[in-house]
């Protein structure tokens with residue numbers, strides 16, 4: 001199976017992260033998948049934005065949890081990157097799932113519930129995936145491992161994976177215990193030994209956020225299952241060259 005190139009927040013080097021423009025660009029550049037971040041609005045709508053607040057990537061301010069979906073829709077989520085993108089909005093998860101209907105992209109839905117606890121975010125996201133028939137296209141990940149363990153308790157058929165930026169002694173045993181499909185690790189944790197150990201335990205390895213050609217080449221060489229990058233065009237090119 002060839003490595004999956006996930007566009008991290010879409011093609012986020014060139015286009016404003018987590019906008020439809022960034023997802024469109026990633027698709028045009030040949031990415032195999034989209035990684036995106038989900039937070040919940042005040043009225044419980046799952047939306048795609050990395051930060052807990054609107055401050056960095058829109059012309060608004062405040063916590064996503066304190067703003068309604070309609071309030072968020074009035075914000076410009078593109079101009080901070082370039083005036084060309086001034087009509088970009090914060091997409092609802094619904095919008096991405098509908099967009100993917102006629103595409104065959106894998107979705108890596110990261111629940112951003114490690115700093116803020118969003119009640120029932122797991123149920124809300126799983127229901128959306130079912131409604132849009134995206135269950136087989138998706139893996140859910142999170143730095144909040146209690147939340148990922150909850151997916152096991154829910155007996156969902158959707159794939160899920162622990163996400164970590166830190167060395168964890170029990171990463172593989174815990175992943176097995178909660179029936180996760182893989183591990184999503186920060187690049188600096190990557191080693192041949194970890195890939196070997198994960199593979200032996202039937203777990204796949206995805207690595208983020210890998211943008212430099214030398215680092216991308218290492219991920220390709222070590223036989224990882226997936227690579228998460230801001231520059232899908234570069235990763236796709238390097239992947240083709242190593243075939």
Ligand code: G3P
Nearest residue numbers: 035037110141163208228
């Ligand atoms: O899912 C991998 C990566 O996106 C996790 O970190 O902060 O970029 O969401 P962050």
Ligand code: MG
Nearest residue numbers: 035036037110
């Ligand atoms: Mg993310």
